Amino acid sequence: MSNQVKYVLQESEMPRQWYNIIPDLPAPPPPPLHPGTRQPVGPDDLAPLFPTALILQEVSGERHIDIPEPVLDIYRLWRPTPLYRARRLEKDLGTPARIYYKYEGVSPAGSHKPNTAVPQAYYNSVEGVAKLTTETGAGQWGSALAFACAQFGIDLDVWMVRSSYDQKPYRRMLMETYGAKVHPSPSPLTAAGRAVLDAHPDSTGSLGIAISEAVEVAASEPATRYSLGSVLNHVLMHQTIIGEEAIKQLAAAGDTPDVIVGCTGGGSNFGGLAFPFLREKLAGRINPVIRAVEPAACPSFTRGVYAYDFGDTAGFTPLLKMHTLGHEFIPDPIHAGGLRYHGMSPLLSHIYEQGLIEAVAKPQSECFAAGLRFARTEGIVPAPEPTHAVAACIEEALRCKETGEEKVILTALCGHGLLDLQAYGDYLAGSIKDLQLTDKVIEDALAGLPAGV
Numbered sequence: 001m002s003n004q005v006k007y008v009l010q011e012s013e014m015p016r017q018w019y020n021i022i023p024d025l026p027a028p029p030p031p032p033l034h035p036g037t038r039q040p041v042g043p044d045d046l047a048p049l050f051p052t053a054l055i056l057q058e059v060s061g062e063r064h065i066d067i068p069e070p071v072l073d074i075y076r077l078w079r080p081t082p083l084y085r086a087r088r089l090e091k092d093l094g095t096p097a098r099i100y101y102k103y104e105g106v107s108p109a110g111s112h113k114p115n116t117a118v119p120q121a122y123y124n125s126v127e128g129v130a131k132l133t134t135e136t137g138a139g140q141w142g143s144a145l146a147f148a149c150a151q152f153g154i155d156l157d158v159w160m161v162r163s164s165y166d167q168k169p170y171r172r173m174l175m176e177t178y179g180a181k182v183h184p185s186p187s188p189l190t191a192a193g194r195a196v197l198d199a200h201p202d203s204t205g206s207l208g209i210a211i212s213e214a215v216e217v218a219a220s221e222p223a224t225r226y227s228l229g230s231v232l233n234h235v236l237m238h239q240t241i242i243g244e245e246a247i248k249q250l251a252a253a254g255d256t257p258d259v260i261v262g263c264t265g266g267g268s269n270f271g272g273l274a275f276p277f278l279r280e281k282l283a284g285r286i287n288p289v290i291r292a293v294e295p296a297a298c299p300s301f302t303r304g305v306y307a308y309d310f311g312d313t314a315g316f317t318p319l320l321k322m323h324t325l326g327h328e329f330i331p332d333p334i335h336a337g338g339l340r341y342h343g344m345s346p347l348l349s350h351i352y353e354q355g356l357i358e359a360v361a362k363p364q365s366e367c368f369a370a371g372l373r374f375a376r377t378e379g380i381v382p383a384p385e386p387t388h389a390v391a392a393c394i395e396e397a398l399r400c401k402e403t404g405e406e407k408v409i410l411t412a413l414c415g416h417g418l419l420d421l422q423a424y425g426d427y428l429a430g431s432i433k434d435l436q437l438t439d440k441v442i443e444d445a446l447a448g449l450p451a452g453v
């Protein structure tokens with residue numbers, strides 16, 4: 001059918017395994033280090049924070065890991081997700097390119113985050129964990145984990161970055177609807193939060209601070225564990241169900257991708273879409289350009305350094321080798337709250353260092369303009385985070401218009417923006433500004449990198 005828009009899979013065609021890219025890479029990524037000994041962390045170091053099953057997945061050398069049946073059962077509520085051909089956007093742009101987007105906004109929480117929230121809640125429940133703590137930027141991750149915890153009867157405390165807590169009250173209400181407790185971060189409830197509030201009473205917060213608060217509480221309560229919505233190997237692996245489905249759907253459309261673009265906060269939706277295609281690229285079967293898109297306000301790939309750094313602001317986590325702006329970096333409170341993280345997935349950082357992917361940074365006004373164009377053509381209002389991916393798709397498609405190339409562009413539209421309408425309202429009112437991030441601000445934050453690693 002020449003005018004087909006949606007490529008859908010049956011539930012029976014849903015992948016039953018996640019893909020672990022590490023054994024297929026030319027070299028393994030550098031290990032996380034213990035902040036005290038500076039030696040690679042072992043399972044015992046991570047046990048206060050994560051269940052054993054997830055620790056084993058974090059270091060697994062297996063290429064494929066079976067998705068447990070109870071997780072598949074919950075995935076069936078919204079998976080497989082549709083792959084769309086963006087015919088109306090293509091027409092509006094007048095491009096010969098073919099644009100496809102894998103839409104993850106059909107999940108209960110409205111983004112890709114439940115793909116990992118559900119297995120994380122499942123493995124914790126199997127190991128008898130009564131409560132989880134976590135951070136959330138935009139509120140997408142917090143609401144995904146709140147949904148997942150409700151499925152398995154686990155309590156959840158969420159530290160929500162102050163700027164998002166104020167910008168996105170409906171995300172907080174959604175988390176509470178699913179049964180979670182939500183605290184603005186920095187909060188007076190933790191030593192890490194109090195330290196920030198003492199120094200900066202008006203702090204708008206950051207993901208790094210919220211992680212410190214959630215980790216501090218999990219580490220101090222025996223039946224409580226911590227859950228992270230991005231960055232770590234097991235999280236990116238859970239998200240590969242996106243790319244595995246997209247491979248089948250693109251084949252049904254008779255296309256192979258020339259360009260894959262995705263927004264990167266900690267790297268999970270991008271890695272989830274890209275890794276199965278990167279496997280095919282490494283095997284020589286396809287040769288797409290794979291491009292990460294980050295916000296100009298928090299450009300860890302394009303302006304950060306590749307170094308060992310803490311995953312959180314207070315320095316509680318293991319040292320991770322990653323592209324980082326420094327764990328003390330506090331990004332401007334842009335609306336794409338999920339992209340305001342000082343670091344990047346160590347696995348993606350390693351892959352970037354190997355030259356297997358590239359990265360660009362985009363200012364938020366260009367992204368909202370792209371989000372608006374997408375909403376007015378395709379009908380779906382993208383979350384502020386994937387407007388970065390949409391902006392990069394449009395840029396590529398307009399390049400194709402000039403050159404006449406019929407490239408196939410694939411992206412993850414990783415969430416809808418129906419609870420982010422304040423951001424669109426601000427954009428329409430002309431009150432969204434692109435603040436210049438100076439080298440000095442980055443240099444100052446990088447001065448706080450841990451020495452001697």
Ligand SMILES: Cc1ncc(COP(=O)(O)O)c(C=O)c1O
Nearest residue numbers: 140230265266267268269338415
């Ligand atoms: C909708 C959405 N997209 C993207 C991200 C960024 O995270 P990641 O890079 O792990 O996909 C977030 C994070 O909260 C998000 O909510």
